[in-house]
Amino acid sequence: MPAPAASTPALESHAIGADAASAVASTLKALANPLRLRMLSAISTSAGGEVTVGELATLTEVSQPTVSHHLRVLRESGLLAADRRGTSVWYRVEPTYRGALSTLLDRFAPAAVGSPEPPHPPVLADAEPALDHLADSLAERFPATPRGECVRVVRESYTALLRRGGDPTHLVPLTEHFARQRIIDAERAHALESAPAEAGASRTPQVLFVCVANAGRSQLAAALLRHHAGDRVAVRSAGSAPAPDVHATVRTLLAEMDDVGAAEEVDDVTRFYPKPLTDDAVRAADVVVTMGCGDVCPVLPGTRYEDWTVGDPALASPAGVAAIRDELDRRVRALLADLLPA
Template identity: 40%
Template structure:
């Protein structure tokens, strides 16, 4: 545990400590027989530390919830990598720099079209503070709500668990694991653009996601 983690742990407000304990219980139930309390607590608290020291520090009351969601994703990925739990569904990871625009839009489209037939995650090399409002609005026009998403980093277990890694502008910062399928989608960054300007990006993302689903033999539901 780093000095920074120790300081963060000591500074966690009482209400958030209680929320993290509750989150630990929920995660322990979800991963019963897969991971023990020590592993679950380590992933939960490291996830909390990542948000507390970065983008999510602007919304402290939501930190335990964000940490729980991220820890669940990471534990799910680790269990897949270690062969402890897998359901055979393909997993796609969308990566960009801030995880605030393109990768979040791609995640939303993928989940909307694939439903529960496939799994999608997203991450950024330098996570931003919030999802781009213009991206949220443009996606809302398609009936896809990404307002509840949040910028987050990628982790090794999440990348290793993915069958396909789609990068969008993160360049050399994108993690490379031998033998994994990678795609590089060249798309305009929605940062600073109006909703009108984001619409073509959204539509191109949808076209590419549909093509990817077809390649993965996952029928688009809509």
């Protein structure tokens, strides 16, 4: 049998180094266990960022020594650190792995459990008459925004929603809703930048919730804030990489809350749908709450930012989804009390 050909210098320059590959493979081997992945997700999304052995033992029916064994594997791989305080040992994710673990749980894991890839967007030609009609309608409704700008926003909105995939049946109504929201946000942002004192004196506070897919956490948080605040707070949600649709378990919770939102958002088509993150949504917000989306959200002066460490409903059990909803409800109530003390 002939010896395998040696790799060419050009190929070698593109491949990960042998030592690095060995180190990465060792870490991936430590991760390749369902219980360890559940432990890491529980620790990384816990309120304080650390959990005891006793708390982790409640994740499954295995014995506490078995839990301790898996934790030792994670510690030896460098993924976890531990501190003893009194009679308890507290585990937390090592800082150097936090970003990588967030990517694993928020992006790789949903893809692994079956989230479909968005299709390549088709040509706009068949939709052009409807898009032109939408642009004319928005230009008439928002005279402060030139028609040319309305055309640009409508077409950008249509293309962005196409890219995230999903059922194309209601794409035009969704485009109208998303484009209208973007124009409102742009006009609000312009007013804040032009005369911040006057605009800030009478405006309704606006909150933007951002996660990766806009299919779980950010949708739930937005629905809860609308439920508690009504029209006293303007609520937006968006995703850094929006999914084709809201997670089925989350959609059930949203329906239970009867989150109809504003008067123009009561129909089933535009009530809940994943939306791309836009700069205008950030510029128009008084508070931006991020959940697992990393550094994709623009940081603007004068805007309040909060990062909420909350689990992903897409990967949770039914009991876990309910716990995530309750945690978001607690945080939303606290935020509302801070925004509207009266």
